[in-house]
Amino acid sequence: MQDTVLIVGAGPAGLSAAAQVAGVGYKAVLVEKEDVLGGAPILSGYARLVPSGEWARDAIGRMVKRVEDDGNVTIHKGARVTQLNGEAGRFTAKLSNGKSVKAGAVVLATGFTHFDSVNKPEWGFGTFPDVVTTTQVEQMVTAGKIACPSDGRTPERVAILLCVGSRDRQIGREWCSKVCCTVSANLAMEIKELSPKTQVFIYYMDIRTFGLYEDRFYWKSQEEFRTKFVKARIAEVTAAPDGRLLLKGEDTLVKRPIVIPFDLVVHAVGMDPNMDNPEIAKVFGVGLEKHGFIERGEHYTNTCGTTRPGIYSCGAAYGPETIDDSISQGMAAGARAIADLHGLTRKAS
Amino acid sequence: MAIHEKSLIEPERLLRHDNLVVDGVDVSGHWNTMITPRTITDYDDDFEAVIQRYPGAENVHRCWQCGSCTNSCTMYAQNVQFNPRYWIYAVRTGLKDEIIKDKDIIWQCVSCNKCTSICPKDVRPEGVMKALAHWLEDEGHMPKSPSRIFDEEFTEQIYARGRIEDSLVLLNFLKKTGQPLVPQWLRVFGVRLMQYLPVGLGMRFARNFFIPPRTRSWGRTGEVLRQYVREQKEATHG
Ligand SMILES: Cc1cc2nc3c(=O)[nH]c(=O)nc-3n(C[C@H](O)[C@H](O)[C@H](O)COP(=O)(O)OP(=O)(O)OC[C@H]3O[C@@H](n4cnc5c(N)ncnc54)[C@H](O)[C@@H]3O)c2cc1C
Ligand code: SF4
Numbered sequence: 001m002q003d004t005v006l007i008v009g010a011g012p013a014g015l016s017a018a019a020q021v022a023g024v025g026y027k028a029v030l031v032e033k034e035d036v037l038g039g040a041p042i043l044s045g046y047a048r049l050v051p052s053g054e055w056a057r058d059a060i061g062r063m064v065k066r067v068e069d070d071g072n073v074t075i076h077k078g079a080r081v082t083q084l085n086g087e088a089g090r091f092t093a094k095l096s097n098g099k100s101v102k103a104g105a106v107v108l109a110t111g112f113t114h115f116d117s118v119n120k121p122e123w124g125f126g127t128f129p130d131v132v133t134t135t136q137v138e139q140m141v142t143a144g145k146i147a148c149p150s151d152g153r154t155p156e157r158v159a160i161l162l163c164v165g166s167r168d169r170q171i172g173r174e175w176c177s178k179v180c181c182t183v184s185a186n187l188a189m190e191i192k193e194l195s196p197k198t199q200v201f202i203y204y205m206d207i208r209t210f211g212l213y214e215d216r217f218y219w220k221s222q223e224e225f226r227t228k229f230v231k232a233r234i235a236e237v238t239a240a241p242d243g244r245l246l247l248k249g250e251d252t253l254v255k256r257p258i259v260i261p262f263d264l265v266v267h268a269v270g271m272d273p274n275m276d277n278p279e280i281a282k283v284f285g286v287g288l289e290k291h292g293f294i295e296r297g298e299h300y301t302n303t304c305g306t307t308r309p310g311i312y313s314c315g316a317a318y319g320p321e322t323i324d325d326s327i328s329q330g331m332a333a334g335a336r337a338i339a340d341l342h343g344l345t346r347k348a349s
Numbered sequence: 350m351a352i353h354e355k356s357l358i359e360p361e362r363l364l365r366h367d368n369l370v371v372d373g374v375d376v377s378g379h380w381n382t383m384i385t386p387r388t389i390t391d392y393d394d395d396f397e398a399v400i401q402r403y404p405g406a407e408n409v410h411r412c413w414q415c416g417s418c419t420n421s422c423t424m425y426a427q428n429v430q431f432n433p434r435y436w437i438y439a440v441r442t443g444l445k446d447e448i449i450k451d452k453d454i455i456w457q458c459v460s461c462n463k464c465t466s467i468c469p470k471d472v473r474p475e476g477v478m479k480a481l482a483h484w485l486e487d488e489g490h491m492p493k494s495p496s497r498i499f500d501e502e503f504t505e506q507i508y509a510r511g512r513i514e515d516s517l518v519l520l521n522f523l524k525k526t527g528q529p530l531v532p533q534w535l536r537v538f539g540v541r542l543m544q545y546l547p548v549g550l551g552m553r554f555a556r557n558f559f560i561p562p563r564t565r566s567w568g569r570t571g572e573v574l575r576q577y578v579r580e581q582k583e584a585t586h587g
């Protein structure tokens with residue numbers, strides 16, 4: 001039992017945690033509620049990833065294969081943990097598929113839920129077919145064609161609206177989703193590659209392409225791919241008589257109202273706490289922080305910890321996170337779990 | 350209804366016909382005042398490319414509106430309406446009218462290049478100012494600037510003779526810009542020159558003024574050059 005780590009969620013974070021645990025000779029049991037492994041990048045069909053530029057299906061596909069091929073990893077797909085008993089060093093988990101798992105530690109790699117744009121009705125999602133989300137555009141890029149869903153035409157002009165479902169007190173989302181600026185700058189380039197004549201505008205409040213993403217994505221998108229950045233938070237998306245969309249708002253730099261026609265409007269949707277989190281908190285007995293993400297333990301010496309000993313977390317379960325960092329945190333959580341288990345065995349002997 | 354309180358409205362947005370009769374009713378003067386809306390209803394997607402064809406404005410699309418150029422600007426310190434950041438934005442989004450509105454100040458850029466030194470994105474705003482001044486002239490929004498008149502006179506003499514005659518360039522420039530032909534500074538300059546110049550050289554100056562020399566075997570070179578410059582211009586600006 002003390003040689004097994006239960007990992008919940010098989011996204012980038014969970015896959016990485018499993019590989020780490022198995023890699024040092026411990027056993028990993030991976031429980032994923034969906035029927036496919038890979039998490040958001042696979043489930044939502046992302047195109048090329050930031051920052052590697054690799055196709056999601058290739059990059060994350062390799063991560064999936066690595067754990068599938070590893071004899072130390074047991075995988076339960078389409079399953080959830082319904083009950084957890086015991087304490088650090090000796091947990092017993094009941095799964096929804098009727099099985100039960102004994103493990104010394106648990107890693108929650110349960111990730112996030114995409115913001116549902118219907119909750120911002122003024123921006124037209126769900127009302128106008130040509131208002132889409134970044135995940136839909138990711139899928140268009142993966143399929144190799146940018147088109148307006150209404151009639152299949154190639155858009156002459158695309159607007160990407162940043163911070164949809166983030167940084168917005170009106171809807172109780174006071175966090176920055178961290179990746180959407182970079183992802184949007186990248187998508188603008190991918191749109192241009194597929195349709196060089198299309199003009200792409202990004203409406204922003206701030207551009208947060210942190211660290212090395214600054215020149216590689218923001219500057220490159222603006223300078224080489226001619227993405228136009230307009231500082232404005234759009235007030236409303238409506239329909240023009242000719243079937244195009246009208247973006248209404250204030251151009252803050254010109255201090256004038258704008259009503260600009262567009263063919264395709266894209267919501268850069270944010271990362272919500274996993275909608276399962278209330279249930280996860282109950283089943284695993286861990287706390288949630290004020291926004292609803294998994295609460296972090298004290299980070300300096302209880303790295304990757306939660307509010308409950310023996311239960312760890314990583315990646316977007318903690319809050320908006322990038323894939324690369326989720327992977328690193330997954331490894332860290334795996335290593336942390338093993339180290340603690342190792343400590344327990346040493347104490348016992 | 351007549352609109353009397355106009356102090357809050359920019360003058361260029363007020364439309365008024367001095368003489369207007371609608372359905373037999375005389376609504377001349379302030380009775381027909383209309384206000385054009387402030388709403389921007391479209392971007393001109395091609396405008397940026399038009400400006401970028403002028404030398405110096407190639408990097409205008411890099412601007413991220415930090416305002417460093419305006420902050421550092423010599424002219425902005427004199428007149429807050431002189432705002433390179435703002436004009437660059439208007440170029441980027443294709444707000445042509447905003448440029449035309451400010452045609453009487455854009456040319457005031459003194460080319461100190463403080464903006465160029467400070468710009469974190471290497472936009473070279475000074476070049477953009479020059480490009481805008483040229484565009485305004487090319488589109489007929491501005492009379493030719495003195496420097497353009499000077500350049501043209503200079504170039505014409507090159508086409509004609511393969512060289513310039515300084516005194517003629519100056520004379521024609523002063524003529525074309527409607528300035529007195531012998532301004533005070535020139536008179537002083539002339540008198541001093543006479544005092545110190547060897548007589549032979551003075552004679553040559555005088556002769557060149559009346560019979561401007563041509564570069565040896567210039568032949569049709571001027572014509573060819575003129576044609577080439579025309580072609581280049583057409584290729585760049587269409
Ligand atoms: C449009 C968009 C594009 C993005 N593009 C990039 C990019 O290019 N580069 C980048 O670095 N980041 C990108 N991101 C962020 C990226 O999606 C996350 O960083 C990453 O998915 C986080 O990985 P994770 O494993 O922590 O969570 P997830 O990917 O969300 O994986 C969580 C997994 O846990 C499973 N799960 C959830 N709850 C349970 C439960 N109760 N029981 C069992 N299983 C459960 C889920 O089904 C899922 O498989 C993008 C985000 C968005 C919204
Ligand atoms: S990363 Fe950018 S788009 Fe996303 S929430 Fe933060 S500021 Fe908004």
Ligand code: SF4
Nearest residue numbers: 422458459461462464
């Ligand atoms: S070069 Fe022109 S725009 Fe630039 S700082 Fe000097 S006056 Fe201002």
Ligand code: SF4
Nearest residue numbers: 412415416418468472
């Ligand atoms: S300093 Fe450069 S980047 Fe900043 S506003 Fe001026 S031109 Fe734009």
